[in-house]
Amino acid sequence: MRLLDAVVQGCLLGGQYALFAAGLSLVFGVLKVVNLAHGDLGILAAFAAIGLAAGAGLPLALAVGVVLVGMLAVGAALHAGLLARTTGALPQISMIATFGLSVVIGNTLQEVFSADPRALDLGSFGTAGVTVGGISVGLLPAAVLAVAVAALTGLHLVLTRTAFGRRVRATADDPATAALVGVDARRTYLVVTALAVGLAGLAGIAYAASSLVTPLAGPSRLIFAFEAVVIGGLGSLWGTLVGAVVLGVAQSVGSVVDPSSGVLAGHLVFLAVLATRPAGLLARTRVRA
Amino acid sequence: MTAVLEVGPAPTVQVVRWSRAASATVAGFVVLVAVAAAVPMLFVPLVGNRLTALLALVVLAVTWNALAGYAGLVSVGQQGFFGLGAYAVLALSDLGLNAYLSVPLAGVVCALAALPSSLLLFRLRAGQFAIGTWVLAEVFRLLVSRVPQLGAGTGRSLTSTTDVDPALRQAFTYWTALAMTVLVLVGAFLLLRSRVGIRLQAVRDDENAARSLGVGVTGEKRLVFVLGSGGAGVAGAITLTNSLTAQPDNMFGVQWAALMIFMVVIGGIGTFEGPIIGAVLLFAVQQLFDGFGNWYLVGLGVLAVVATLAAPRGVWGELAHRRGWTAAPLFHDVRWPALPLAPGAAARHDAADTTVREEGRR
Amino acid sequence: MTLLRIEGLVVRHGLLTAVREVDLTVASGEVVALVGANGAGKSTLLHAVAGSLPVARGRVLLGGTDVTAVPAHQRVRAGISLVPEGRLLFPGLSVLENLLVGVPARSRRGADEASALPRGGWDVERVLDAFPLLARLRDRPAGLLSGGEQQATAIGRALVADPALLLLDEVSLGLSPAAVDVVYASLEAVLAGGVGVVLVEQDIERALRTATRVVCLLEGRVTRDVAREHADREEITRAYFGTGTEVAS
Numbered sequence: 001m002r003l004l005d006a007v008v009q010g011c012l013l014g015g016q017y018a019l020f021a022a023g024l025s026l027v028f029g030v031l032k033v034v035n036l037a038h039g040d041l042g043i044l045a046a047f048a049a050i051g052l053a054a055g056a057g058l059p060l061a062l063a064v065g066v067v068l069v070g071m072l073a074v075g076a077a078l079h080a081g082l083l084a085r086t087t088g089a090l091p092q093i094s095m096i097a098t099f100g101l102s103v104v105i106g107n108t109l110q111e112v113f114s115a116d117p118r119a120l121d122l123g124s125f126g127t128a129g130v131t132v133g134g135i136s137v138g139l140l141p142a143a144v145l146a147v148a149v150a151a152l153t154g155l156h157l158v159l160t161r162t163a164f165g166r167r168v169r170a171t172a173d174d175p176a177t178a179a180l181v182g183v184d185a186r187r188t189y190l191v192v193t194a195l196a197v198g199l200a201g202l203a204g205i206a207y208a209a210s211s212l213v214t215p216l217a218g219p220s221r222l223i224f225a226f227e228a229v230v231i232g233g234l235g236s237l238w239g240t241l242v243g244a245v246v247l248g249v250a251q252s253v254g255s256v257v258d259p260s261s262g263v264l265a266g267h268l269v270f271l272a273v274l275a276t277r278p279a280g281l282l283a284r285t286r287v288r289a
Numbered sequence: 290m291t292a293v294l295e296v297g298p299a300p301t302v303q304v305v306r307w308s309r310a311a312s313a314t315v316a317g318f319v320v321l322v323a324v325a326a327a328v329p330m331l332f333v334p335l336v337g338n339r340l341t342a343l344l345a346l347v348v349l350a351v352t353w354n355a356l357a358g359y360a361g362l363v364s365v366g367q368q369g370f371f372g373l374g375a376y377a378v379l380a381l382s383d384l385g386l387n388a389y390l391s392v393p394l395a396g397v398v399c400a401l402a403a404l405p406s407s408l409l410l411f412r413l414r415a416g417q418f419a420i421g422t423w424v425l426a427e428v429f430r431l432l433v434s435r436v437p438q439l440g441a442g443t444g445r446s447l448t449s450t451t452d453v454d455p456a457l458r459q460a461f462t463y464w465t466a467l468a469m470t471v472l473v474l475v476g477a478f479l480l481l482r483s484r485v486g487i488r489l490q491a492v493r494d495d496e497n498a499a500r501s502l503g504v505g506v507t508g509e510k511r512l513v514f515v516l517g518s519g520g521a522g523v524a525g526a527i528t529l530t531n532s533l534t535a536q537p538d539n540m541f542g543v544q545w546a547a548l549m550i551f552m553v554v555i556g557g558i559g560t561f562e563g564p565i566i567g568a569v570l571l572f573a574v575q576q577l578f579d580g581f582g583n584w585y586l587v588g589l590g591v592l593a594v595v596a597t598l599a600a601p602r603g604v605w606g607e608l609a610h611r612r613g614w615t616a617a618p619l620f621h622d623v624r625w626p627a628l629p630l631a632p633g634a635a636a637r638h639d640a641a642d643t644t645v646r647e648e649g650r651r
Numbered sequence: 652m653t654l655l656r657i658e659g660l661v662v663r664h665g666l667l668t669a670v671r672e673v674d675l676t677v678a679s680g681e682v683v684a685l686v687g688a689n690g691a692g693k694s695t696l697l698h699a700v701a702g703s704l705p706v707a708r709g710r711v712l713l714g715g716t717d718v719t720a721v722p723a724h725q726r727v728r729a730g731i732s733l734v735p736e737g738r739l740l741f742p743g744l745s746v747l748e749n750l751l752v753g754v755p756a757r758s759r760r761g762a763d764e765a766s767a768l769p770r771g772g773w774d775v776e777r778v779l780d781a782f783p784l785l786a787r788l789r790d791r792p793a794g795l796l797s798g799g800e801q802q803a804t805a806i807g808r809a810l811v812a813d814p815a816l817l818l819l820d821e822v823s824l825g826l827s828p829a830a831v832d833v834v835y836a837s838l839e840a841v842l843a844g845g846v847g848v849v850l851v852e853q854d855i856e857r858a859l860r861t862a863t864r865v866v867c868l869l870e871g872r873v874t875r876d877v878a879r880e881h882a883d884r885e886e887i888t889r890a891y892f893g894t895g896t897e898v899a900s
Contacts, residue, residue, distance in 0.1 A: 034416030036365065086597050092363045093558075095416050096550055097597040099365060103547045103590035107583035163751065166744065170752045173741040180703055180735060181753040182727030182812055219543055223427065226420040230413070264431040267424055271409060274421070278412040 002256055005135050010252030012138070014245030015145030016207055020225035021232075021240045022152055023199035029235055030172040030192045033083060036098040038225065040105035040218030041078075041197050042204025045071050047109050047215065049205050050118050060122070068201050075197025079190045102218060109215035117212035126209065144206045148244070151199060152237045159237075168192060220263075227270040233280020242282055306482075314616040318474075325467055337463040338531060343572045344466040345527040348473050349545070350552035350564035350571075352520030355477055357550075358559035359489045360506075360513040365546045366422025367521040369429040370399040372541035374522025375529035376433050382449040383438070389465045392526040396469075399522025403515045411511065423543070430541035444536030447529060466527045473520050478561065480516065482619050485509045490619075493559070544586065551589045554596050557603030561617040566605050653715070654679045654768065654847040655700065655731075655816055660709035662692070662699045669695040671871040672709070677816065679769045682848040684862035686855055686891055692871040693851040694736060697818045700849070701733035702726040713816065714768045728755050730768050730815035734822060736851075738805040742794030746785055746804050749793050750775050753808040768815035771844030778807040781840045784833075799830030803837060810841065817841065819850040823857065835861065855887060867891065 024038045035041075045067050052063035082101065086094035122140065129138040159165035167188050171178045175185040207213060207221065224247060232243025247266050254265025273281065328337060349371070356362040377395035382388045406425055413421040434442040450458050480486055491499040492506045499506075529535050552571050557563025571589075578585045600607050608614050655677040662670035670692040677683050685693045698704040700711055702723035711719045718726055732753075740749050754775065779786040782803050788796065793804060802822055809817060822838075823831040835857065842848060842861070852858040859865065865882040867875035867890035875882075875890045 028416060032416070034419060036419065082594065082598070086601070092357070092361070092416070092419075093597050093601055095363060095419060096357075096554060097594050099419075099547070099550055100554075100590045100593035100597065104587050104594065107586040107590070111583045111587070163754070166748050166752050169743055169748075170741045173743050174739060176703060177735060177739040177741070178752070179723040180701060180727070180733050180739075181808055182724050182755055183752065184722075184724045219423070223420060223424055226417070227424065230417065230421075260435075261431070264428065267428045267431070270424060271428070274409050274412055 001134060003253065006252045006256045007249050008135050008137065009141075010249030011245050012141035012145050012248070013252055014228075014241075014248030015141065015148040016203065016210060016244075017224045017228045017247055018148040018241045018244035019144070019151060019199065019203035019206055020221050021228040021244055022148070022155060022237070023196035023203070024222070024225045025229045025234070025237070025240050026155065026199070027193060027196040028229075030168055031083065031189055033094050033098070034226075035078075035196070036095060036222065037078075037102040037105060037218070038098075038196075038200050039220065039222030040102045040109075041071070041074065042200040042207065042221055043109065043213060043215065043218040044074075044105050044204070045201030046120065046204040046208035046213050047113055047118070050120050050208060050213075051113075054118075054121065060120075064205055067205065068198060071201030072194045072198045074201075075194035076190055078197060079193035083193060084186060084189065102222075106216045106218050113215055115214060115216075117214050118208070119212050120205065120208040122209050140210060144210060147202070147206065149241065151202065152241055155199075156237045164191075224266070227266065231270055231273045231281060233282040236280070236282050239280055239282035243280065246281065308615065310614070310616060322467070322471055326464065328463065337459045339572075339576070341459075341463045341466045341527060341531040342575075343568065344463075344470045345524045345531070346548070346552065346568040346572055347470055347565055348520055348524040348527065349549050350556065350568040351473055351477050352517040352524070353549035354553045354556075354558060354560075354564040355481065355513050355520075356517045357553060358564075359481055359486060359493060360510045360517075361489075361493050362510060362514055362517075363416075363419045364422040364514075365419045365543070365550075366424070366426035367518065367549060368541050368543060368545035369422065369426030370403060370518040370521040371525035371528070371545050372426070372433065372535075372537065373402060373429055374399050374525030375535045375540045376439055376525075377522065378526045378529050379439055379445060379447060379535055382447060388447060388450050388530055389461055392465050392469060392523060392530060393472075395526035396519040396523035399525075400515045400519030403518035404511075406518075407511050407514050411507065411514075423546075426541055426543075426546075430537050433541070434537045440535070442537060444534060444539075446534045450530070450533070462527075462530045465530065469523050469527060473523065474565075476516070477520075478617055478619075480513070481561065485512060486619065489513065547586065547589065551593045553603075554593050554601075555603055557606035557609070558601075560603070560605050560609060561619055562609075562615075563603045563605035567603065570604070652679055652769075653677075654681075654713070655849075656710075656712040656715075657696075657700070658710045658712070660696070660699060660711065661707040662695050662704055663707045664695070668707075669871055670699060673868075673871070673873055675866065675873065675876070677847045677849060679815065679847050680845050681864055682842055682850065682862045683864045683866055684858035685849060685851045685866050685868060686858055686887060687868035688891055690870075691868040693868055694820055695871075696868070697733060697820050697849065697851060700816075701731055701818055703733070727753075727812050727814075730770065731818065732809035732812050732814035732816070733818040734805050734809045734820060736820040736824060738798075738801040740793040740796070740801055740804055740808070742792065745790050745792055746796070746800075747775075747789040749804050749808050750778060750785070750811050753811040755812055769845050770813045770815050771810070771841065771846045773810040773813045773844075775811050778810050782807055782837055797830075798826045799833055802826060802830070802834050806834070806838070806841070814846060816847045816849070819848065819852075821851055821853065823852065823854055831857070855884070855891065859884065859887070 020039065020042060024035065027033060027035050048070065049063050049067045052058045052066060053060050058066070082097055083094050086097045126140050128140070129136045159168060167178070167183045170181070170183055171185045171188045178185050203221070228244035228247050229240055230243065231246050232239030232241065246269065250269040251262040251266040255262035257265070325340070328340060353364070353367055356364055356367070374395040377398040378388060378391040381391040381394055386394070410418055410421045410425065433439055439445060453461070488504050488506050489509050491504050525540060548571060552567030553564045555570055556565065556567025574589070578588070596603065602610055653676050657673055657675040660670055660673045661668065673696060685696065687693050695704060699706050702718070702721060706719055710717055713729055713731060718729055721729065741752065744752065779789070784800060784803050785807055788800060793801065796804065806822065822834055826834065850858065850861065859879060859882060862879055864878055865875065865887060866873055867887060869890060875887065
């Protein structure tokens with residue numbers, strides 16, 4: 001029973017990781033850049049929402065809306081100001097720049113908000129739950145999982161069914177040729193980065209609503225998101241969801257076995273997948289001429 | 290003009306790998322090491338303590354640059370090996386080994402740990418590799434935190450050196466650090482100047498061209514990763530013998546990665562001299578802004594971001610690019626005698642010269 | 652009317668000058684074959700016109716408008732489409748999706764002069780009609796196509812932008828003779844449509860059959876520029892191999 005409970009809670013936890021992973025995977029897939037500040041951007045959104053709601057007294061929905069719009073703008077600025085400009089001696093220089101940004105965001109938040117853990121107060125909804133067959137399911141974690149599934153579905157539909165999605169995939173395949181058929185690669189990158197950072201903001205807010213947040217929690221979110229992406233298999237949004245759930249379950253079951261080793265159990269599952277199925281659990285066998 | 294034509298048989302191409310500046314560097318280096326070795330005799334212990342910290346930074350910067358700047362392996366997880374090195378000294382001295390002898394051994398331990406790690410991590414490409422190493426560092430931290438003999442999560446002190454006179458202990462610590470730094474610098478220089486280094490630079494400068502010439506470098510990358518991780522471990526070991534206490538969240542903390550990246554990016558990534566300059570600059574910043582807490586890290590982060598935007602070659606890279614300076618001769622000057630195009634001109638290809646490379650990439 | 656005018660164009664690859672002081676005009680309805688040896692600067696010239704390579708000196712005018720500073724993706728909207736050497740399809744997209752990527756994002760606003768240029772009136776439907784092959788393969792991933800199928804897709808992808816000037820870079824390279832025949836047969840509909848075409852073709856025979864004008868490039872310079880009727884095969888071959896190149900246009 002405890003194990004079944006842990007599996008259910010782990011699945012719900014996976015929703016949170018999937019939200020973080022969606023944006024990370026989007027930027028990596030299209031721009032081929034790993035945004036090492038992805039987790040910190042989520043935490044930035046979380047603290048912004050906490051600040052607006054608890055500090056400035058804005059209604060919660062308004063605060064969240066303002067922050068999400070703000071994060072889209074931050075994402076656009078991140079591309080225009082940083083990713084599009086870093087051309088250095090090394091191709092990885094833009095990734096190094098995002099690491100610098102991660103250090104800046106985390107430590108600035110720590111100075112401004114102190115190291116105290118905080119949470120986004122959702123009132124009674126935050127603690128409400130239903131009990132199904134002896135297992136309690138929190139409404140909030142369930143809602144987060146639903147939002148994650150909705151976000152991944154929406155992303156999938158946009159990428160496969162719309163003209164914008166075709167341009168994104170064409171740019172991801174080959175930006176120079178995309179330009180030759182009339183696609184503005186730079187603009188595509190900018191919109192993709194904005195979307196990804198918006199998703200990071202959504203993930204950060206979901207995280208802050210579900211548990212206590214500290215200013216330096218960004219790197220761990222980044223790592224979990226990354227593990228979800230690799231476990232599931234790169235380039236597959238459904239893989240990302242599966243990876244996130246596997247990671248959540250591993251952590252949650254690990255904590256049942258030994259309360260202090262949940263995170264370690266997640267890492268070990270990641271390493272095990274890397275050792276045995278490096279292309280991820282849901283990797284499609286590549287069919288390419 | 291006619292003299293050129295009268296040069297009898299085929300002119301021989303001369304490859305120059307040394308310069309007068311390089312000889313000066315070697316001489317300066319020897320003098321510097323000698324002076325540095327005398328420091329404990331000349332100054333108060335505190336200076337020795339601080340200089341030891343500087344040496345650890347130099348080792349970190351040089352080894353991280355070998356990874357990122359030469360082998361193209363941007364690791365955000367070298368703090369894993371740094372921490373492992375520190376804890377290896379604790380463990381080895383618990384086994385009765387002399388703490389100072391444990392420092393090089395800690396490097397060996399880390400290199401040995403890096404070999405199987407590389408088998409896993411090398412399955413990840415560029416950007417993913419970075420986070421993969423980070424995960425590994427977290428695994429190391431979490432595993433060490435579970436060992437009660439090593440102080441578990443709260444940490445522990447190095448006790449085997451406490452009965453030594455403090456001044457003497459600091460001198461020993463410092464000399465050990467100095468010896469290890471010299472070893473790392475000379476080793477890195479020889480490695481990067483060797484065939485291994487040349488192949489790595491060829492791939493870094495133009496992966497496609499190198500591949501078409503049959504240069505594949507997974508083995509070389511693995512070698513650099515193993516040796517570089519050993520170096521990070523040595524830096525951790527030095528830091529422990531200097532500070533005497535180890536705590537997992539600190540020793541395995543990602544702030545060490547931030548410092549490595551800062552030093553290398555500011556000093557000049559992919560140059561031999563740059564990271565050393567970066568280490569000295571960081572050391573100076575630390576002395577000036579000690580006690581500013583997180584704002585100091587914020588400042589470092591901002592500087593690193595600005596540097597990647599405005600001067601991606603770093604301090605030394607910019608100087609070398611503009612003035613043609615090289616202190617450490619990793620280059621190959623190919624001198625074509627009596628070429629009518631530009632007599633006496635040298636087609637220089639070395640770490641500092643990025644012009645041709647960049648034009649190739651755009 | 653003059654569709655494309657190139658004035659004193661210089662293009663460099665790093666330290667190498669690939670195109671030197673080239674002047675060239677192309678009228679609507681004209682099919683200009685660019686011939687020359689490997690490394691003569693043919694592809695470079697096409698890419699400079701398409702905007703995917705920066706120009707060191709000189710101007711590129713489309714319908715009298717200077718487009719030298721216009722980025723590649725906007726030149727597509729202005730009316731220049733390039734079919735690149737090696738096809739360069741998007742392997743992750745289906746054939747139909749490859750075509751649809753080429754459809755301009757919005758109605759051609761802000762390109763008033765350019766939209767006045769004569770075009771072939773191409774869109775996805777017409778392309779699928781003209782290339783029945785593509786209609787059959789529409790849902791197949793481009794990565795799974797044969798060379799000839801890829802080439803047809805690449806030409807179709809360039810056509811759906813309804814170009815006024817179509818640039819074809821080595822469309823027969825690496826294809827079987829039968830596939831080349833198919834590709835050129837389908838090109839006839841394009842060539843008859845009134846757009847200007849510049850084609851780079853290794854096969855001189857084929858180039859002479861298709862083109863209305865022949866321009867020879869040698870080491871980045873135009874050495875011959877004659878109407879097809881006046882193009883003497885031997886003379887072209889000589890220009891091609893760089894012997895007796897003192898003749899200027």
